[in-house]
Amino acid sequence: MSEGQRVNIQYSVQVEELPSVLEQLLKQAETQMLQAINEFLKHGVARSIMVHENYLNSAEKIDSLRLKLADLDYRLSDCSSMLKGLAQMRSAPPEPEPLENRMEEIQEAIDYTKQMAEATQDGEEP
Numbered sequence: 015m016s017e018g019q020r021v022n023i024q025y026s027v028q029v030e031e032l033p034s035v036l037e038q039l040l041k042q043a044e045t046q047m048l049q050a051i052n053e054f055l056k057h058g059v060a061r062s063i064m065v066h067e068n069y070l071n072s073a074e075k076i077d078s079l080r081l082k083l084a085d086l087d088y089r090l091s092d093c094s095s096m097l098k099g100l101a102q103m104r105s106a107p108p109e110p111e112p113l114e115n116r117m118e119e120i121q122e123a124i125d126y127t128k129q130m131a132e133a134t135q136d137g138e139e140p
Contacts, residue, residue: 050082
């Protein structure tokens, strides 16, 4: 595997666990973002360009920050997708009861229909 190569992974968690998993991922992203910004500021890239004319070193620091920000962008995009999915799942109407759980109700409807048909055949009003 080459360095810097990305791979998508998939694993399942209980729905109730998803908010805490997302919180953990977002806290990690927040920490990485703060570290990247602090490292960038520590090197004083803008000052280095103006005062020391250290162009190559400045370009390397900018590239390093860009790579870290790109990694963060992937993480935040994943979190955003998960949050949208969670919101959509919570706002979706409940799924109907499975058919096998409604057999008694269905049988009652069949019996009632038979009674109505028999009454009609006998000339009675339903």
